[in-house]
Each structure stands twice: as C-alpha cells, then as structure tokens.
Amino acid sequence: MITRVLLVSLLAAGVLGVGLWLDYGAFLKAPVPLPEESTILDIPRGTSLRGLARRMTDEGILRHPYYFIALAYRQGDQARIKAGEFELTAGMTPVDVLARITSGQVVQHPVTLVEGWTFREAVAAIEAQDRFTGTLSDLSDEDLMASLGRPGEHPEGRFFPDTYRFPRGTPRLTVLERAFDRMEQILAEEWAGRREGLPIDSPYEALILASIVEKETGAAHERPQIADVFVRRLRKGMRLQTDPTVIYGMGDRYEGRIRRADLREATAYNTYVIDGLPPTPIALPGRAAIRAVLNPADGDSLYFVSRGDGTHVFSATLDAHNRAVRRYILGEP
Known part of the structure; x- marks a missing residue:
C-alpha cells in the first residue's frame, strides 16, 4: 500500500515537474x-534580482517572477543586473530582457549643439536637457x-x-567636456591637412576665421568661396568687413x-574698424567651415553680397561689387 502511494506521489511529482518545465520553456x-x-525600464542603483523580478511582474512585464529569477541563475547573471534606463521593445522575450539589463546598454539621451550657435546658446541647450545633472548657467565663462x-x-x-x-x-559639465575634446580633435585633424602658405598662423586663428565663415553663409557649397575671399583679404592687408563680427561685438x-x-x-570684434581677425571666434564652427578656411577655393x-536667398554674388572688383549691391540690396535694375 505504501509503495503504491509513493509511486503515485512520484508520478504526480514527475507530471508536475514536466508541466513546470514546459511552462518555463514557454x-x-x-x-x-x-x-x-x-517602454523604459528604470533600474535604480542597488536593485536586487528578486526585487526587480517582483517589480516587473507587478507592472505586467513578466508573467512569473520566479521563472525570471531561475533564468538569471541558470545563465549566471544573478549578480549582473545593471542600474540605469533600459528600453524594452515589442517582441522581446524574457531572455532578451535579461540580456538587455545585464549588458549595460542604457538609454542614451541626445543633446544637439548647432553650427553657428554662440557658446552661451550651447550652454542653454545643455541646461535644458532635464535628464542631466549639475548646472552650467550659474557659472561664469x-x-x-x-x-x-x-x-x-x-x-x-x-x-x-x-x-x-x-x-x-x-553631469552637464561632462557633456561640455566631450564637445570641447571633440573640437580639439577635429581642429587638429583639419590643421594637419591644411594648404601651405595660408595667412593663418595657428589652429586658433583658423577657428576664429571658420566661425566667421559659419555665420556668413547657410549655403554649404559657398563656404570655400567665402573663405577664399577672407583669406585673400588677409593676404592683401584689407579689413574683413563682415557683419557677423559687428553683431557679435554689439552683444x-x-x-x-x-x-x-x-x-x-x-569694438574689439568690429572688422570694419579693426585690422585682421577679431580676438576670438564668434560662434561654433562645424568641420566644413574649418576645412574651408584651411583649404579655400581658388x-x-x-x-x-547676399542675394537674399541665402546665397551670394562674388566680385573681384569694387565696381562689380557696387553693381551687385545696387541690384540685390537697393533693388535697382
């Protein structure tokens, strides 16, 4: 009698075990x-595997917390849960979820610094990203x-x-630091490939002129031509006479x-009054503007002079320039 009961119990346990295994596999x-x-799964620092499994079950992400815990132990990931924000997407299985939250592949939040912005406009954009920490706006330049x-x-x-x-x-300062390091890298790369014989004595002077080129035109194909005009003026000892420097000096x-x-x-920046370059850049130049001043057009x-559509008419003589001014600025035929 005892043997029969034991056998029945073993069979029942086996059936239950097979059922659990099949359910676990499903x-x-x-x-x-x-x-x-x-959906974004935000895992605070110090969260345990069990606590995370229970929370995901409560939020309807998991059907069984103990199956997820068993999966983690089976794969040796029980102590590899990372803190941070993780994006879970449709079609992910529990195996995929575990791989995501143990990989450290956290959500990356973007912040964009735009070509032609001033430094303070860049600081304001970083400050506006509420997912970052610390403050920049309270600090002086x-x-x-x-x-x-x-x-x-x-x-x-x-x-x-x-x-x-x-x-x-x-930290917001980390964002600013990466943008600074990136500019150092780009400027060094472009300086190494510069044309010989330019009236530009240092990478910093190239940065200054590139910032002016950046502000002078929104037409990408014109940057080498704009740069060529300024480089030729510097060679001849002519003043640059560019409006963006006047505007920057006015603040x-x-x-x-x-x-x-x-x-x-x-002002120190008014190139209608000063000779040569202003003392500092006037904006954030992109790689194309930096490359243009170091390899200007021939x-x-x-x-x-502006046509009024974002492009310019280029002239080799003052007479031709004055005719272009009368046509495009004064509206004369």
Missing part, C-alpha cells in the same frame, strides 16, 4: 507583454573653462557642434539691424 520564448510598443582645465581661455567657438548622447544622470544691444553708427563703433573675388 515563458522563455513568449514576448513579454508591454503597455506600449516600447571663466569658471567653466577652469572646470575644463583651461583657465584663462575664452570659451567661444571651442565646442564642436554635433549631436551627443549620454545616459540619464550625466545684447543688437536688435535685428545694423546701423551706420554700428559699423563705425570701435578664385579672385574680394567681395560678396
């Missing part, structure tokens, strides 16, 4: 139910550069305009138009 292969096509290990240096133009991605909780006083008095104002132009 659990591993079935996509996890997500409330949307994708001097303090920010000192924090980057560049005390006494001017920040304008020193940060490469691009889209950068960082995980939640990244907050600029209200959308330049008056004759503004062109005559003796031409004979000394002047250019």
Whole structure:
C-alpha cells in the first residue's frame, strides 16, 4: 500500500515537474507583454534580482517572477543586473530582457549643439536637457573653462557642434567636456591637412576665421568661396568687413539691424574698424567651415553680397561689387 502511494506521489511529482518545465520553456520564448510598443525600464542603483523580478511582474512585464529569477541563475547573471534606463521593445522575450539589463546598454539621451550657435546658446541647450545633472548657467565663462582645465581661455567657438548622447544622470559639465575634446580633435585633424602658405598662423586663428565663415553663409557649397575671399583679404592687408563680427561685438544691444553708427563703433570684434581677425571666434564652427578656411577655393573675388536667398554674388572688383549691391540690396535694375 505504501509503495503504491509513493509511486503515485512520484508520478504526480514527475507530471508536475514536466508541466513546470514546459511552462518555463514557454515563458522563455513568449514576448513579454508591454503597455506600449516600447517602454523604459528604470533600474535604480542597488536593485536586487528578486526585487526587480517582483517589480516587473507587478507592472505586467513578466508573467512569473520566479521563472525570471531561475533564468538569471541558470545563465549566471544573478549578480549582473545593471542600474540605469533600459528600453524594452515589442517582441522581446524574457531572455532578451535579461540580456538587455545585464549588458549595460542604457538609454542614451541626445543633446544637439548647432553650427553657428554662440557658446552661451550651447550652454542653454545643455541646461535644458532635464535628464542631466549639475548646472552650467550659474557659472561664469571663466569658471567653466577652469572646470575644463583651461583657465584663462575664452570659451567661444571651442565646442564642436554635433549631436551627443549620454545616459540619464550625466553631469552637464561632462557633456561640455566631450564637445570641447571633440573640437580639439577635429581642429587638429583639419590643421594637419591644411594648404601651405595660408595667412593663418595657428589652429586658433583658423577657428576664429571658420566661425566667421559659419555665420556668413547657410549655403554649404559657398563656404570655400567665402573663405577664399577672407583669406585673400588677409593676404592683401584689407579689413574683413563682415557683419557677423559687428553683431557679435554689439552683444545684447543688437536688435535685428545694423546701423551706420554700428559699423563705425570701435569694438574689439568690429572688422570694419579693426585690422585682421577679431580676438576670438564668434560662434561654433562645424568641420566644413574649418576645412574651408584651411583649404579655400581658388578664385579672385574680394567681395560678396547676399542675394537674399541665402546665397551670394562674388566680385573681384569694387565696381562689380557696387553693381551687385545696387541690384540685390537697393533693388535697382
């Protein structure tokens, strides 16, 4: 009698075990139910495997917390749960979820610095990214550069305009540091490939001129031509006479138009008044603008005037330039 009961018990246990194994196998292969096509799973630092499994079950992501725990132990991942934000997408199985949260492949949040922005516009964009930590806006330019290990240096133009991605909780100063390092790298690469004989004595002078080129045209194909005009003017000892430098020198006083008095104002940046380059860049130049000033087009132009559509008319003589001004600025036939 005892033997029969034991046999029945063993058979029942075996059936139950097979059923659990089959159910476990189905659990591993079935996509996890997500409330949307994708969801962000935020795992705080110090979260345990058991605590995470229970939480995902409570949120409807997992059907069985203990199956997920068993999977982690079976794969040796029980102590490899990473902290951070992880994106779960439709079709992911529990195996995929475990692989994602043990890989450290956290969500990267983008912040974009735009070509032609000023340094303070770049700082404002980084400050507006609420997933980052720390503050930049309360620091002076001097303090920010000192924090980057560049005390006494001017920040304008020193940060490469691009889209950068960082995980939640990244210090904002780290974002700025990467943009600074990226500009250093790009500038060194382009300087190494520069044309010989340019009237540009250092990478920093190239950065200054590139920032002016960046502000002068929105037409990418014109950058080498614009650069050629400025390089030729520098060779001849002519003043650059470029409006963006006037605007930068005016600072907050600029209200959308330049008056004759503004062109005559003796600021450090007004290239209608000063000889050569201004003391610092006036904006964040991209690689194309830097490359243009270090490898300008071959031409004979000394002047250019806007057509009003984002492009320019280039002229080699003052007479031709004045005709272009009368046509495109004054509207004369």
